[in-house]
Amino acid sequence: MTRTTPERPLDIEAVFPALTAHRGTATRLHPRPGSPEVGDSSVGGPFLWPADEPWPMCTAPHDRTSGYRPADVRRQRAILAEAWGRASPQGPTDAERAELASLTPGPHAPHLGERDPVPLVALAQLTAQDVPGLEGPEGCDVLQVLWCPFEAHGPRGNAFDVVLKWRHQADVKDVLASRPEPVVIGRAQGLPDPCVLDPEQVVEHEYIELLDEDLQEAIEEWEEGQEEAADGAVDEAVDGATESVSYPTYEAYEAAMRAAEQHAAPVATYTGDLSIAPGWKVGGFASWHLTGPAPVERCACGTPMSLLLTVTEREWDNGTQSWVPAEDQELIGVKGANIPTAVSPARGTMYVFTCPIDPSHPHRTAFQ
Ligand SMILES: [Zn+2]
Ligand SMILES: [Zn+2]
Incomplete structure (x- = not known):
């Protein structure tokens, strides 16, 4: 299925020609629940991972004994989807409530020491043929994004730690049959539901506080x-x-x-409708609505970094409904429809910045 962002309610560059200098292109990924296959671009789907290559593990020191069992998280989501998907939803039944209450986080992995390796979670796989604007190191045509499912990293010890793996699809001959999974994850929103993608390019304009x-x-x-x-x-x-x-x-x-x-006609706002598209995307601009703009990070090589990937909870909210694709208009207001991946880093959004000169230089993350 294709997904089509409606035309912007007005041509803001006609009103402010100076904005043409602050125009960018983003590729909205439009993740939607589905059954992606191994070679597909996906969120939470199977990876094109060589059978003989070790799966990345987190060995950074932090507690990994307590959290949610992935199977419990999936069961919890299935119960809630079933309950709210009924013809006249009343929420979970008593039996469902009892089961939900049994799926609680806790010390489910008491045997793990603070540096014992924890398999990273497969977050997203993006191929160059599916995602226009995805530019990796030379010779690479697929990006695999993984993270440690404990928000215990970064300078404040409260962030997901991301690993980017660029590779050449044709190099992968024998594909890893089943990937390792952590015994527990620190936060349920660190586990993505499988989604297929339908990438679409849109025009964006720089975050308002970064304009002259x-x-x-x-x-x-x-x-x-x-x-x-x-x-x-x-x-x-x-x-x-x-x-x-x-x-x-x-x-x-x-x-x-x-x-x-x-x-009466709704009002178009710069922030809500004319600058930055909501949802998962590659490229484009970051929205700094919670913290104000973070200083533009420079790569160790001196180049200002550019936004590679936005990982975010909501595909739209009340302030950004004009971005809802034409094909999804009837989903506006449907419980959970704007949170297709079930993922939510930090207070909702994670930005991954990379070096535009050489994407193999170390990346940076920022959270909102
Ligand atoms: Zn970790
Ligand atoms: Zn660099």
Whole structure:
């Protein structure tokens, strides 16, 4: 199935020509639940991994005795999907609640020492033929992303640790039949549900706080004007619906008012609709909505790093609905439909930056 991002509600470069200098291309990955095969681009799917190559392990010192058993996490998700997928969902039954209560995290791996190797979790596999804009080291045409499923890394000991493996697909002759899995994972949202991808390129514009101050202020002023115009349109629509009309009850009056409000055109905002696409993507820009912009990291070779991959919980939310693909419009508001991978790093998003000169130079991560 293809996925098509609707046209942006307006051409922001026509309003602010200076933005053409801050335009970028992102490839939205559009992960959706499915059954990816070994050579496919996927989130949480099987990897094209050589049978004779050791699977990457985390040996960094941190506790790995306590957490969720992967099988429990999958069972938990299956129960909830079943419960909320029924014709008239009432949530889990008593029997389901009892089973859910038994699938709790705990000290399920007391035998593991602080440096015992823990298999990394296969997060995503992206091939150059599926994902336009995916550029790796010379001779490589597939990127495999793995992470340690304990948020116990980084300078504050609270981040997932990511391993990137670039390789050449044709070099993999015998594929590893089944990958090792950790006994427990530190956070349930570290375990992806298998998703197929449907990559699509879109135009983005730089995060607002990284634009020149003048441009930033002009956009903010324009947004205020947009909002005022929209409020005016709502008032007018409500007046039109309620003036010189008499309603039999106050409830009927209120209902007419709500209908009129919904009819007024929604306002397009720079942040929500015109700059950065939500969801998993390759390339494009990072959104620094929680912390403000992080300093542009430089690679050890001196080159400013560029955004390789965005791993994020939500494919859309209330503020970014205009990005929902045409094919998914009926899923807006469906419980869980905007969280297809079940993954959520940090407070929702992980950015992986790499060196544009040589992607084999060490990467950096940032979290939002
Ligand atoms: Zn680890
Ligand atoms: Zn470099």
